[in-house]
Amino acid sequence: MSDYTPMWSDLGLDLKSHDALLSVLGEAYQDIFLSQRDRPEGMKYFDFVMSEVHGLRIKEIVDAKAQGRIVVGSYCVFVPEELILAVDGVSVGLCAGADFNFEAAEAVLPRNICPLIKSAFGFKLGKVCPYVEASDIVVGENTCDGKKKAYEVLAPMVKDLYVIDLPQMKSDAGRGLLKAEYLRFMKKMEDASGKTITVDSLKNAIETTNAKRRATRRLADLRKADPAPISGLDALLINQVFFYDDPVRFTASVNALCDELEGRVKDGKGVFPKKTTRVLISGCPMAVPNWKVPMIVEASGAVIVGEESCVGERGTQWLTDDKGETVDQLIEAVTERYFKIDCAVFTPNPSRVDHVKDMFKRYNAQGVIHYSLQFCHPYTVEAGPVEAELEKAGIPVLRLETDYSQEDAGQIKTRVEAFRERIEAS
Ligand code: SF4
Ligand code: SF4
Numbered sequence: 001m002s003d004y005t006p007m008w009s010d011l012g013l014d015l016k017s018h019d020a021l022l023s024v025l026g027e028a029y030q031d032i033f034l035s036q037r038d039r040p041e042g043m044k045y046f047d048f049v050m051s052e053v054h055g056l057r058i059k060e061i062v063d064a065k066a067q068g069r070i071v072v073g074s075y076c077v078f079v080p081e082e083l084i085l086a087v088d089g090v091s092v093g094l095c096a097g098a099d100f101n102f103e104a105a106e107a108v109l110p111r112n113i114c115p116l117i118k119s120a121f122g123f124k125l126g127k128v129c130p131y132v133e134a135s136d137i138v139v140g141e142n143t144c145d146g147k148k149k150a151y152e153v154l155a156p157m158v159k160d161l162y163v164i165d166l167p168q169m170k171s172d173a174g175r176g177l178l179k180a181e182y183l184r185f186m187k188k189m190e191d192a193s194g195k196t197i198t199v200d201s202l203k204n205a206i207e208t209t210n211a212k213r214r215a216t217r218r219l220a221d222l223r224k225a226d227p228a229p230i231s232g233l234d235a236l237l238i239n240q241v242f243f244y245d246d247p248v249r250f251t252a253s254v255n256a257l258c259d260e261l262e263g264r265v266k267d268g269k270g271v272f273p274k275k276t277t278r279v280l281i282s283g284c285p286m287a288v289p290n291w292k293v294p295m296i297v298e299a300s301g302a303v304i305v306g307e308e309s310c311v312g313e314r315g316t317q318w319l320t321d322d323k324g325e326t327v328d329q330l331i332e333a334v335t336e337r338y339f340k341i342d343c344a345v346f347t348p349n350p351s352r353v354d355h356v357k358d359m360f361k362r363y364n365a366q367g368v369i370h371y372s373l374q375f376c377h378p379y380t381v382e383a384g385p386v387e388a389e390l391e392k393a394g395i396p397v398l399r400l401e402t403d404y405s406q407e408d409a410g411q412i413k414t415r416v417e418a419f420r421e422r423i424e425a426s
Pocket of ligand 2: 115
């Protein structure tokens with residue numbers, strides 16, 4: 001294995017804390033992922049990516065910077081990857097999913113802010129995330145109040161913070177604002193990279209991003225089978241790697257895995273026995289290495305067959321139309337695609353519950369686990385109406401609100417087991 005210490009040092013990482021973090025992550029990965037039975041061979045690629053997530057992938061990014069490419073980090077699926085790729089930039093996700101260095105985060109943020117935001121600050125302040133340190137531009141967005149205000153605190157800590165103003169309503173005015181903001185972001189990408197976005201570069205970027213989404217949709221489709229050919233944990237991992245990996249290599253690796261899974265489905269082979277209780281997860285995004293709830297669910301004897309989440313179908317289900325003949329028409333198509341995302345920051349947000357119902361049917365699920373992060377107002381407030389509407393439609397719902405600590409793991413396990421029994425009894 002290569003020695004990446006000089007590279008981490010050049011990026012300004014705190015080597016001692018970083019070593020400690022990698023060691024904890026390595027152990028967790030071994031316990032949670034590598035201990036699963038009957039994993040598809042194709043998961044070896046993703047195991048490799050995870051083992052090199054701070055190594056080889058960062059080296060590739062550092063090399064790309066040396067070739068003059070810009071690195072753009074972001075925290076939300078409203079940041080259009082197409083416009084980053086259209087200037088040959090590297091797009092990386094920066095959301096963090098571990099309760100690392102929360103004391104430092106709580107020194108600059110309120111204690112009662114969602115763990116996703118706290119974690120991003122903990123990683124930044126602890127100097128353990130090579131992705132944020134390698135980013136030439138960090139893109140924020142006006143979604144929830146927590147993130148919106150936290151970006152003001154983050155601004156002096158990063159090289160270049162750029163904030164996209166997002167609409168809060170799915171109105172004509174909202175769509176107009178989104179398009180205007182994407183045009184402004186396009187100009188930012190052009191200025192930062194010194195490249196002009198053309199019809200060809202934007203079409204190519206749309207095709208690359210669509211291909212990545214198509215591959216994850218193909219994977220999602222294969223999870224309809226009973227027995228499930230892949231665990232929910234592994235599928236979540238792939239959705240997490242979606243945000244870090246080289247897009248073309250990622251697409252090829254997901255498609256190769258899907259070829260193998262098609263064979264499994266044909267042979268009736270799965271990772272859990274046939275008729276295992278099938279559940280969907282719906283709610284807040286689960287950033288790496290937030291694996292707590294899926295691990296508990298699958299250890300309790302149910303299988304997760306889909307994620308209505310930004311790290312899941314909310315982030316990948318729509319494609320961008322690439323038929324436009326001018327840059328403006330293509331930006332219109334990009335706007336159209338992203339305007340469909342039904343994040344709980346929108347009010348009202350009725351299409352989200354429709355999507356959950358649709359996924360419930362498509363994946364032959366038997367129950368929905370609504371997952372909210374503590375202090376996340378958009379999703380904790382929306383949880384009540386979503387639960388009521390799903391239960392009214394005869395869909396059993398378990399509503400969980402949790403954080404990144406392991407303190408409530410026992411309690412969640414008890415509730416998940418009771419939920420599974422409720423489904424099995426009905
Ligand atoms: S939940 Fe909303 S704010 Fe968070 S990443 Fe998804 S779209 Fe962005
Ligand atoms: S999980 Fe909720 S509170 Fe946290 S950043 Fe996302 S929308 Fe905001």
